[in-house]
Amino acid sequence: MQVASMHFRERAHVKLNDAVLQGNLRKIKGKFVAKRLAAIGEIEDFEATREAGRAIRQRALDDLDVWLEMFERNAGARGATVLYAQTPAEINTLVLEIAARHEVRKIIKSKSMVSEESALDHAIEAAGLTVVETDLGEYILQLNDYEPPSHIVGPALHKSKEEVADLFHVKHGTPRKTGVEELCLEARGVLRQHYLTAGMGISGGNFFVAESGSVVLVTNEGNATLTTTLPRVHVAISGIEKIVPTLEDVATLMRLLPRSATGQSISNYVDVLTGPKGEGEFHGVDHMYFIIVDSGRSEILGSDVSEALRCIRCGACMNHCPVYQNIGGHAYGWVYPGPIGSILTPMYVGLENALDLPHASTLCNQCGVVCPVKIPLPDLQRKLREREFAEDLRPWHERTGIKLWAWLAARPGLYAYASRLGMRMLHRRADAHGMIRRLPFGGGWTDGRDMPAPSGRTFRDLYAQRQRNKGVINK
Amino acid sequence: MRVGFFVTCLVDLMRPSVGFAALQLLEAAGADVVVPASQTCCGQPAYNAGDRADAIILARKFVGEFEGCDYIVAPSGSCSGMVRTHYAELFADDAAMLARVQALAARTYELTDFLVNVLKVKQVPGTFAGTVTYHDCCAGLREMGVKSQPRALLATMAGVKLAEMAECETCCGFGGTFSIKFGEISSRLADNKCQHVANSGAQTVVLGDLGCMLNIEGRMRRRGDTTTRVMHIAEVLAGPTADAPG
Numbered sequence: 001m002q003v004a005s006m007h008f009r010e011r012a013h014v015k016l017n018d019a020v021l022q023g024n025l026r027k028i029k030g031k032f033v034a035k036r037l038a039a040i041g042e043i044e045d046f047e048a049t050r051e052a053g054r055a056i057r058q059r060a061l062d063d064l065d066v067w068l069e070m071f072e073r074n075a076g077a078r079g080a081t082v083l084y085a086q087t088p089a090e091i092n093t094l095v096l097e098i099a100a101r102h103e104v105r106k107i108i109k110s111k112s113m114v115s116e117e118s119a120l121d122h123a124i125e126a127a128g129l130t131v132v133e134t135d136l137g138e139y140i141l142q143l144n145d146y147e148p149p150s151h152i153v154g155p156a157l158h159k160s161k162e163e164v165a166d167l168f169h170v171k172h173g174t175p176r177k178t179g180v181e182e183l184c185l186e187a188r189g190v191l192r193q194h195y196l197t198a199g200m201g202i203s204g205g206n207f208f209v210a211e212s213g214s215v216v217l218v219t220n221e222g223n224a225t226l227t228t229t230l231p232r233v234h235v236a237i238s239g240i241e242k243i244v245p246t247l248e249d250v251a252t253l254m255r256l257l258p259r260s261a262t263g264q265s266i267s268n269y270v271d272v273l274t275g276p277k278g279e280g281e282f283h284g285v286d287h288m289y290f291i292i293v294d295s296g297r298s299e300i301l302g303s304d305v306s307e308a309l310r311c312i313r314c315g316a317c318m319n320h321c322p323v324y325q326n327i328g329g330h331a332y333g334w335v336y337p338g339p340i341g342s343i344l345t346p347m348y349v350g351l352e353n354a355l356d357l358p359h360a361s362t363l364c365n366q367c368g369v370v371c372p373v374k375i376p377l378p379d380l381q382r383k384l385r386e387r388e389f390a391e392d393l394r395p396w397h398e399r400t401g402i403k404l405w406a407w408l409a410a411r412p413g414l415y416a417y418a419s420r421l422g423m424r425m426l427h428r429r430a431d432a433h434g435m436i437r438r439l440p441f442g443g444g445w446t447d448g449r450d451m452p453a454p455s456g457r458t459f460r461d462l463y464a465q466r467q468r469n470k471g472v473i474n475k
Numbered sequence: 476m477r478v479g480f481f482v483t484c485l486v487d488l489m490r491p492s493v494g495f496a497a498l499q500l501l502e503a504a505g506a507d508v509v510v511p512a513s514q515t516c517c518g519q520p521a522y523n524a525g526d527r528a529d530a531i532i533l534a535r536k537f538v539g540e541f542e543g544c545d546y547i548v549a550p551s552g553s554c555s556g557m558v559r560t561h562y563a564e565l566f567a568d569d570a571a572m573l574a575r576v577q578a579l580a581a582r583t584y585e586l587t588d589f590l591v592n593v594l595k596v597k598q599v600p601g602t603f604a605g606t607v608t609y610h611d612c613c614a615g616l617r618e619m620g621v622k623s624q625p626r627a628l629l630a631t632m633a634g635v636k637l638a639e640m641a642e643c644e645t646c647c648g649f650g651g652t653f654s655i656k657f658g659e660i661s662s663r664l665a666d667n668k669c670q671h672v673a674n675s676g677a678q679t680v681v682l683g684d685l686g687c688m689l690n691i692e693g694r695m696r697r698r699g700d701t702t703t704r705v706m707h708i709a710e711v712l713a714g715p716t717a718d719a720p721g
Contacts, residue, residue, distance in 0.1 A: 009657065012657070012659065012660055013659055016659060016660065016663055322645055322646045322648065322664050322667075323657075323660055323664070326660065326663050326664060326667070327660060359653070359656060359657075360657065360660075361650070361653070362613070362646045362648060362649065362650025362651075362653045362661075362664075363523060363613075363650060363651075363653075364613035364617070364646035364650065365613060365614075365617045365618070366613070366617070366644075366645070366646065368617070369617055379564075382522070382523060382525065384525075385523070385524060385525030386525040386526075386527050387525070388525055389524060389525030389526050389527070390525070390527075394524075394525070398524070398652070398656070399526075402520060402521055402524045402526050402529070402652075403526065403529065405516075405520060405521070406516075406518070406520075406521045406526065406529035406530075406532065406533060407529075408515075409484070409515040409516040409518075409533055410515075410529075410532050410533060410536060412512075412513040412514075412515055415515050419487070419488055422488075423488050423489075433696055433701055435693070435696050442655070443658070444654070444655035444656060444657075444658035445654060445655050445658055445693070447658055447659070447662070448658055448659060448661070448662025448663075448665075448666075448694070448697065449658075449662055449665060449690065449693035449694045449696075449697050450692075450693040450694075450696040450697045451689065451693055452489070452688075452689050452692045452693055452696075454488055454489045454490075455489070455490060455491055455492065457491065458487050458488055458491060459482050459486060459487040459488075459491035459494040459495070460482070460487055460510075460512065460514075462491050462495070463482075463491075463494070463495075463510055464512065
């Protein structure tokens with residue numbers, strides 16, 4: 001997917017002023033939050049489960065090489081082929097090679113965010129093959145000329161029912177439907193035929209289970225089950241970090257994932273797929289492949305933001321992020337929006353291509369407290385800010401401003417003098433309500449707000465005066 | 476009990492009255508308050524900007540100024556949170572300094588938390604009449620566990636009626652330099668907050684951090700609301716103080 005993260009500020013501006021989007025965002029905003037809250041209440045000790053989830057994911061990352069080898073061994077023993085992609089381009093190459101090997105002309109896909117990283121659909125089409133997205137959200141986006149996803153769980157969340165109705169009407173050439181159920185049925189009618197005629201099904205992978213060589217898929221529409229069982233070939237694509245040691249671990253993580261994501265106790269479907277159809281078995285694919293993707297992940301693993309790899313892609317951080325709630329996912333300019341995207345995007349596409357993302361947060365830590373695997377998201381954003389600062393990647397005025405402030409604050413005498421002068425000057429700019437309407441060089445603040453003017457004298461001056469009046473020498 | 480009062484840079488510069496109100500609350504509760512004269516800033520702006528070197532310089536300065544105190548109290552969840560939850564990380568590679576910082580961090584409190592949980596305050600000097608709503612500032616809430624403390628103190632005041640607003644725990648959009656770097660997003664978040672305050676029916680929004688206070692008040696006035704008051708919790712609890720300038 002094309003990276004547009006350098007234009008975060010401009011994109012956010014557009015989104016903030018998009019009335020239709022703002023209406024859609026308002027509708028979904030409270031829903032996720034309330035549903036999650038109700039769902040985590042079902043677990044007696046949710047915090048303990050969170051801690052268990054954190055530990056499971058961390059254990060997997062700590063010995064990732066060991067678990068990957070175990071996975072490869074066990075998946076191989078069950079007849080699947082395990083392949084590795086170092087770069088996004090390699091994902092596409094591998095998929096096309098597999099398609100060629102099995103003479104596949106049509107490919108169906110259930111949701112895979114990793115395949116968005118490599119723009120796999122475009123590569124498939126460029127090779128002259130047909131690809132059909134079967135996740136309803138992804139299908140809507142594909143139909144809308146490959147509009148990028150705006151959320152990792154609900155890729156088309158930014159769209160209203162009405163927009164989808166218009167889209168189906170135009171693209172399907174059918175009478176315009178209005179009800180959600182009618183629209184779903186229409187999409188199902190279109191998609192069903194593809195399941196039966198596709199040679200290959202591509203899925204993502206919520207978890208790769210080392211002890212069994214299985215891939216676990218967590219979905220709500222049933223499309224992943226069809227995608228991974230009806231065609232002759234199944235290719236599961238996911239990152240190296242998605243490995244978990246045992247099925248028992250998956251059980252624990254499944255107590256966290258649907259609850260944190262959609263507020264469900266359990267998703268409608270959980271597929272655990274292990275190897276192709278065996279001797280004498282009736283259901284399943286003839287050939288099963290895993291494409292395990294690095295593409296920047298091993299670099300994160302060895303860095304000071306490695307905890308980001310614990311992510312199980314529930315989307316709770318973005319659902320609860322006040323910034324995301326107000327600008328939506330497209331503003332972030334790449335596959336992964338919101339707080340986790342503010343870490344992953346700079347790491348995957350290069351910090352210099354996403355300079356604003358680590359700063360696009362108030363550090364309110366709402367994301368950190370809802371993360372089911374306890375990723376300290378604000379701390380990681382700060383780590384990337386430190387890297388930007390150290391590498392001179394911030395604008396000069398920002399760097400100079402901070403440096404000057406810190407320099408002054410380290411010199412109390414000078415600081416007292418400068419602040420006394422500065423506050424007196426600012427105080428004089430106040431209007432009748434004590435507000436400053438416009439500040440030179442402070443447009444970032446005063447374009448949208450007044451600046452309450454300072455009282456005029458600093459606390460330290462007034463306090464020193466009070467102590468003198470009391471006959472106390474200030475300590 | 477020697478209580479070191481960290482006034483915080485924003486209170487010092489913008490609203491000294493908040494500092495005096497906090498002092499009054501601490502002194503009324505019997506604390507022996509000292510105010511180190513050389514104090515300036517805890518270093519959080521540098522820390523959050525990624526300027527680690529300067530954050531360390533200012534953290535060292537802070538530790539030197541306050542470690543002689545039994546407790547350190549600030550009228551801010553954000554600044555006390557910086558000391559209690561972030562200072563240690565700055566000195567992870569400096570064992571001697573780390574020990575000093577950890578000892579100091581454990582004794583550092585947000586004002587209302589200190590009043591309720593250490594000084595066991597059951598009544599406050601101020602009087603106030605009216606309906607208020609409380610905005611939970613992010614760092615106070617999520618770093619310092621400040622939620623019930625200000626409400627418990629407000630509940631001791633006969634004239635105060637608390638009307639909770641929707642999303643009282645959602646960030647107002649301040650975020651330090653975020654408010655300037657991403658002014659448009661920040662203003663939108665503040666706007667949402669103002670709307671929730673208005674919907675609560677309260678005439679006063681009370682909170683515990685100057686940053687949020689400036690942000691919410693600034694947006695409120697720009698929206699044309701010149702009557703709803705934005706007050707720091709210390710000012711409500713202490714009432715008008717003799718030392719405070721207007």
